Amino acid sequence: MAKRKGEKLDLPWGLGIPITFGVAMSWFVTVCWRYPELWKYFLGYELVERFASTTHGRSKPWWFFLPILLIGTVPWTGFLPGLIRQSLIKMRGKTLSPVLWGVGAAIVIPFVVVSCSGSKLLTYILPIYPPLALALAIWLSGQVCPRCEKTGWGFALISLGVLGPMLWCVRYVWSEAAEVTPSPGYLLAATLLAVILVLVWGIKIRRGDVLAKVGWVAGVAIFLWHGASWEMERINDLLGRQASVCSLAKLANHHQPERLFIYRARAAGLLFVTDRKVWISRADADVVVKPSIEAEGRLFEKPGDLKQGLSAGQKVEGITLRQVYREEFDPKEWEVTGRAGEFLLIRGYGFEK
Secondary structure (H helix, E strand, O other): OOHHHOOOOOOOHHHHHHHHHHHHHHHHHHHHHHOOOHHHHHHHHHHHHHHHOOOOOOOOOOOOHHHHHHHHOOOOHHHHHHHHHHHHHHHHOOOOOHHHHHHHHHHHHHHHHHHHOOOOOHHHHHHHHHHHHHHHHHHHOOOOOHHHHHHHHHHHHHHHHHHHHHHOOHHHHOHHHOOOOOOHHHHHHHHHHHHHHHHHHHHHHOOOOHHHHHHHHHHHHHHHHHHHHHOHHHHHHHHHHHOOOHHHHHHHHHHOOOEEEEOOOOOOHHHHHHOOOOEEEHHHOOOOOOOOHHHHOOEEOOHHHHHOOOOEOOEEEEEEEHHHHHHHOOOOOOEEEEEEOOEEEEEEEEOOO
C-alpha cells in the first residue's frame, strides 16, 4: 500500500524474518534436540491440539474474547467504534499509514487466531492491549470526528463516575458478596475520585487539550483498576476455580509441613510461594520427559500414598478442590485448614509405626 503511493518501506524483511524465526525457535529446537519426545508434545499437544481441538477442556464460543476486550479497555471502550470506523475508511481510501497497518496487524491477527482456537483463556488476548493502546493514542492525537470524540469521552466519564458508587450496591444484589465486598476505604476513595473527575471535567478540562483529558481519565482509571487489584484478596472466595491460592500457600509456609502436595487441582501458586518441592498425582503431572529418580518419588496415585514414609505426628498438607475432597478424602484422617474459592488446604498426619 505504501509502495503504491511512492513511499519506501525501509524494512529488511529478507533478513528480519529469518532472524526472528531463528531467535524464537532456538530454544525449542535446542530442547527438542536433547529430548526428542518433546517434538510431539510441543507441536502436537501444545500447538495443534490446543488450537484445533477441545483436548485442553477450555472450549468457548468464537465470540468469547469480545466481551473480555470491551471490559478490558474500560474506560476507553467508547472510542473503539470510532477507531474501527475511521480505520476502515482509511483502508478503503488507501490512506492508512504503514505504522497503522503494523499496529492494526498486531491487534487483528492475534485476536482472530485466539478466537478461532479450540482452547480459550481470559489471558490469551493480553498481548493485543499494548498495540490497541498505541492505536488509540495515535488516533486521539490526530483528527477525530466530533461525534466519535463525544461518545468516547462520554462513556469514559459515565463508566468511571458510576463504577465507584455502584460498588457500594454489590452486597445488596449478590448475597454471596455480603461479607467480602471491597473495603469502605476503597469504596469511599473510588466514589470521591469519580465525583471529582466529573466536576473538574465540567468546570475546567471539558474544552481542554487531549493530553489533559487523557491524564485525568487515566489517573482515575489507574486508581480504580489497581485499587481493585489490591482488594482482590477480599473477593477471592467469590472466584471459584479462578481464585488465587497464594493465601493457602502462605498458610502452608507458616505450618511448615514435612510434605506438600497438589491433587486434582491447578494450583501452581503453591510452588511459587512456598519455593519447595511438591508432590503431585501422576495423572496431573503431564509427564513428557522421563523424570529423575527424585522427581519420580514425588509422583503418587491416590491420597493414601501421601502418608507413606511419614512418622506419627509428621504433617502432610496440600491443595485440592472441594468436590474432590468430598469424594476422595476421609474426613476422619484429613482436616481442612484453609479455603480460597473452590480450593481447600487440607492436612493429614503420618501413621504410627
